[in-house]
Amino acid sequence: MPGKMATAVAEAVVARGLTLVPVGLTGATVEDESIDVSGVAVRLVRPDEREATLSAIAADDPATMVVDYTHPSAVNANVAAYAAANLSFVVGTTGGDEAAMRATVADGAASTAYALIAPNMGKQIVALQAALEAAAATFPGAFAGYTLSVTESHQSHKADTSGTAKANVAAFSALGAPLPVDAIVKVRVPADQVGEMGVPEAALSGHAFHTYRLVSGDGSVRFELQHNVCGRSVYAEGTVDACVFLAQRRAGGDAVRVYNMIDVLRAGEMS
Amino acid sequence: MPGKMATAVAEAVVARGLTLVPVGLTGATVEDESIDVSGVAVRLVRPDEREATLSAIAADDPATMVVDYTHPSAVNANVAAYAAANLSFVVGTTGGDEAAMRATVADGAASTAYALIAPNMGKQIVALQAALEAAAATFPGAFAGYTLSVTESHQSHKADTSGTAKANVAAFSALGAPLPVDAIVKVRVPADQVGEMGVPEAALSGHAFHTYRLVSGDGSVRFELQHNVCGRSVYAEGTVDACVFLAQRRAGGDAVRVYNMIDVLRAGEMS
Structure with a gap:
């Protein structure tokens, strides 16, 4: 302390x-x-x-x-x-x-x-990550033919890509929808965080917003997953x-x- | 045929x-x-x-x-x-x-x-449903204290609540965030489907859009999951x-x- x-x-x-x-x-x-x-x-x-x-x-x-x-x-x-x-x-x-x-x-x-x-104490975030890993192990390739896109927003001074996003992208890859880590979009500009990601102004100094989109080859099926954390409470x-x-x-x-x-x-x- | x-x-x-x-x-x-x-x-x-x-x-x-x-x-x-x-x-x-x-x-x-x-041939929808059930069995109560809300949109002549939504709500319930089936919001008016759910006009006669939101007790953590299907291709x-x-x-x-x-x-x- x-x-x-x-x-x-x-x-x-x-x-x-x-x-x-x-x-x-x-x-x-x-x-x-x-x-x-x-x-x-x-x-x-x-x-x-x-x-x-x-x-x-x-x-x-x-x-x-x-x-x-x-x-x-x-x-x-x-x-x-x-x-x-x-x-x-x-x-x-x-x-x-x-x-x-x-x-x-x-x-x-x-x-x-x-x-x-534990590197992440957010129970629900950890549960999501573990559930995705379990799904990937149980249903490999279930999302073959889907295109994945990932956007994450963190406070402006965070330089590296979200570790949670990288872990989840690895699971999506095993599910058949791979994405290179450098294709994960990092949002670090406050105006974009508010405008594009819906981050509350009060959370600009501390937040972890993640959006994952999976779209089928013909565009007729879309999955979207968001996990958005403000502050440190979780x-x-x-x-x-x-x-x-x-x-x-x-x-x-x-x-x-x-x-x-x-x-x-x-x-x-x-x- | x-x-x-x-x-x-x-x-x-x-x-x-x-x-x-x-x-x-x-x-x-x-x-x-x-x-x-x-x-x-x-x-x-x-x-x-x-x-x-x-x-x-x-x-x-x-x-x-x-x-x-x-x-x-x-x-x-x-x-x-x-x-x-x-x-x-x-x-x-x-x-x-x-x-x-x-x-x-x-x-x-x-x-x-x-x-x-099989009652549902959509591989990815089935995978999601099975993954949620597995998560609920593995991590019961992980979302205790969270509030769940669910909205689903289907073609206007579908009278009953989405069976997929009901199945997934059962899994969220085991995860600690229960919701009565009659609290699942059914959107059946085309104007609302386009305006609120983002259903393409071309899919008004056949679609299955689902949005699940989980919000922590203090509002600082939000999860959102969507699975949106247009037509019958999947x-x-x-x-x-x-x-x-x-x-x-x-x-x-x-x-x-x-x-x-x-x-x-x-x-x-x-x-």
């Missing part, structure tokens, strides 16, 4: 009526002593206090979950510290060495922590779901100790 | 470069002796000539496939005649006694025919795919002798 994503998760924790431990890890150069999260003063902890703080939290309540949305360069040292304190953790940071994160809580590791690691909510899921796995003493968002989604059948 | 759907299939057979046997079953009261299909004169055969005609076709080429898009009141007698002639058949007629159709080609039945019976193409699939099963002497469109879709992996 005070990163926007971690802060959004903390706000979602409070909104759900769960207990927010008012402590957040931060970088060595951050000057603030605390930040306000939904009226709660969250104390910011530098790296040199990290291990002692985590040990104290674990001593107070060993079932506490840690959420990590830090920089890729910081995530592995953080994860090693969570595991050393036997604190379970949810990692939404993309990048870093995931194999090393997994190893800290793998069978035979010294830690008793549980971990959930990721924050999914992260809290992940925490609740992981706490249940830990409380139940499950043998598996590393999970991802697909596992959270599948667990819906338990409700 | 000369029903519109059967005629569209015959046209698709010719367009694919397959051999169209220029014979079509028709009702007792039809006066025309033949109809033109893509320049081919197709002889129309009344019920009293049905058995003899089918026997002659089977004698000429036992691998000939029969396609049935007749009235529900006629389909079972037809199917019994196809099976008696050991001719394999594809049934797109909805209604009729499907169990009886299946029994004519079941293990131990006298016939050596193969059968493919069903005709799927029917030809079904014939090709069934001919391959028969040629291979497969033990299973009754199939549906899901089987055709799964077979995509063979290509």
Whole structure:
């Protein structure tokens, strides 16, 4: 903290009526002593206090979950510290060495922590992506002869093509309608985002809009799929779901100790 | 024949470069002796000539496939005649006694025919429906808290709600976003179909447009799915795919002798 994503998760924790431990890890150069999260003063902890703080939290309540949305360069040292304190953790940071994160809580590791690691915490986005991959595996070539076009809009400073769009295009390719990644249209100009994609003005600084169109060879059949996200709420909510899921796995003493968002989604059948 | 759907299939057979046997079953009261299909004169055969005609076709080429898009009141007698002639058949007629159709080609039945019976021959529509059902089974409740709205447009004389829309709404319900069937909005007024749904004027007499919207509780996430069909081409193409699939099963002497469109879709992996 005070990163926007971690802060959004903390706000979602409070909104759900769960207990927010008012402590957040931060970088060595951050000057603030605390930040306000939904009226709660969250104390910011530098790296040199990290291990002692985590040990104290674990001593107070060993079932506490840690959420990590830090920089890729910081995530592995953080994860090693969570595991050393036997604190379970949810990692939404993309990048870093995931194999090393997994190893800290793998069978035979010294830690008793549980971990959930996922590059996308938006449950419904993850469900859509997994459903498309499953459809491609089950019905390969079902859309042969169709032409695919894809347009995605993100905040103007995002340089690369949407990873979700690329993953879904791979699934459409297996379904018979391939598209080169460089043919995915990136909309980065605010006026176009509002005019062409229908992005609300308020979401220009943070959104993820995707439109996929599939048209049959003779033009008589059209499929269109959109998934449009404003802000960070869906990721924050999914992260809290992940925490609740992981706490249940830990409380139940499950043998598996590393999970991802697909596992959270599948667990819906338990409700 | 000369029903519109059967005629569209015959046209698709010719367009694919397959051999169209220029014979079509028709009702007792039809006066025309033949109809033109893509320049081919197709002889129309009344019920009293049905058995003899089918026997002659089977004698000429036992691998000939029969396609049935007749009235529900006629389909079972037809199917019994196809099976008696050991001719394999594809049934797109909805209604009729499907169990009886299946029994004519079941293990131990006298016939050596193969059968493919499906209420919807549109491969991609079937794939979508199956994918939604699979997603609902795998990720139950993933869209809990979302609000679903559904609008469908069909030609003005269609009185009932789209069966595809109802099936997909059942899947969305299992995904956590239920909707009563009577809340599905039916658009049947041509001006609204053009203005609100974007139906081309030329397709007002035959189309199937569907729009599903899922909105998160806080409104920050929206999913939209459309599948819009003009005319009958997609069903005709799927029917030809079904014939090709069934001919391959028969040629291979497969033990299973009754199939549906899901089987055709799964077979995509063979290509």
